Amino acid sequence: MKEQIRQLIEQASTIIIHRHERPDPDALGSQFGLQTVLQHQFPDKKIKAAGEMATSLAFMGTLDAVETDEYPDALVIILDTANEARIDGKDALRGRQTIKIDHHPDEDPYADIQLVDPTVSSTSELLVHLLNEWGYVIPEPAAIQFYAGIVGDTGRFQFRGTTSRTFSVAAQLLDTGIDTDWLYRNMYQTELAALQLQGYVLQHIELTEAGVGYVVLTQETLKAFNATVEQASLLVNSFAGLKGLKAWALFLETDQEVRVRLRSKGPVINEVAKEFNGGGHPMASGATIQNLTEVDGVISRLNEVAGAFRF
Numbered sequence: 001m002k003e004q005i006r007q008l009i010e011q012a013s014t015i016i017i018h019r020h021e022r023p024d025p026d027a028l029g030s031q032f033g034l035q036t037v038l039q040h041q042f043p044d045k046k047i048k049a050a051g052e053m054a055t056s057l058a059f060m061g062t063l064d065a066v067e068t069d070e071y072p073d074a075l076v077i078i079l080d081t082a083n084e085a086r087i088d089g090k091d092a093l094r095g096r097q098t099i100k101i102d103h104h105p106d107e108d109p110y111a112d113i114q115l116v117d118p119t120v121s122s123t124s125e126l127l128v129h130l131l132n133e134w135g136y137v138i139p140e141p142a143a144i145q146f147y148a149g150i151v152g153d154t155g156r157f158q159f160r161g162t163t164s165r166t167f168s169v170a171a172q173l174l175d176t177g178i179d180t181d182w183l184y185r186n187m188y189q190t191e192l193a194a195l196q197l198q199g200y201v202l203q204h205i206e207l208t209e210a211g212v213g214y215v216v217l218t219q220e221t222l223k224a225f226n227a228t229v230e231q232a233s234l235l236v237n238s239f240a241g242l243k244g245l246k247a248w249a250l251f252l253e254t255d256q257e258v259r260v261r262l263r264s265k266g267p268v269i270n271e272v273a274k275e276f277n278g279g280g281h282p283m284a285s286g287a288t289i290q291n292l293t294e295v296d297g298v299i300s301r302l303n304e305v306a307g308a309f310r311f
């Protein structure tokens with residue numbers, strides 16, 4: 001299958017690269033990294049990166065405008081996106097051929113070809129293994145993108161998806177001479193309003209007997225701190241170190257819905273996410289509920305899962 005993907009890439013004259021909406025560093029890093037490698041490998045091909053930028057990650061690069069009529073002749077590669085609904089760019093599946101490359105469980109095989117490996121830390125890591133197998137060169141501007149993706153999805157090499165293979169890929173990327181000082185400065189800088197919102201979050205943690213922690217951020221609160229949902233959602237890990245915590249949730253109210261960020265230290269929570277219009281990894285998922293009256297329902301399901309879990 002990897003060989004089939006390589007052939008499709010080599011035959012295509014236009015390649016459009018997509019990833020999931022509300023992109024994180026792995027989504028953008030894998031997208032820009034692959035774009036750069038393919039441009040370097042095939043200077044005559046048209047290689048585009050599609051979708052909307054996340055303002056906090058604008059330092060990572062610039063996306064391309066893609067017209068609807070470019071799709072029927074294009075090879076479309078969709079990265080880091082578990083299910084069709086999460087694809088950023090509604091024309092993606094109009095490509096002549098479509099390929100999904102991802103590290104989330106393959107629950108929605110929406111493309112013509114799926115290359116999915118849930119044992120790797122990130123889509124960025126998966127791409128480096130793949131490009132190495134093909135003998136494609138990974139120049140420094142691509143290396144820093146992939147490195148950002150790995151750093152993002154492993155929480156700076158601490159999450160359980162981090163393996164010896166992750167470190168060997170990181171070593172390879174570092175050897176291209178990437179500036180990690182620049183990267184960390186940009187990835188981990190915090191706006192004053194976001195820092196103050198973090199103070200609010202820490203002061204409003206609810207912890208249940210079952211070990212479920214949660215914080216609700218209403219639209220009113222977000223407005224008071226002048227914070228976007230995107231900024232606020234990054235605070236989901238801000239109370240991960242709370243003693244007695246097994247699983248936790250951050251509820252973010254928008255004008256249409258309530259987004260739920262779910263995290264866990266052991267209990268499998270993506271099943272709960274699926275019950276509430278979401279999904280993701282066993283220890284890190286997202287869901288969506290209609291309004292704040294449904295918060296209790298999510299918490300009681302998390303209590304059941306966390307209550308049954310022993311470290």
Ligand SMILES: [Mn+2]
Nearest residue numbers: 026080123153
């Ligand atoms: Mn990822």
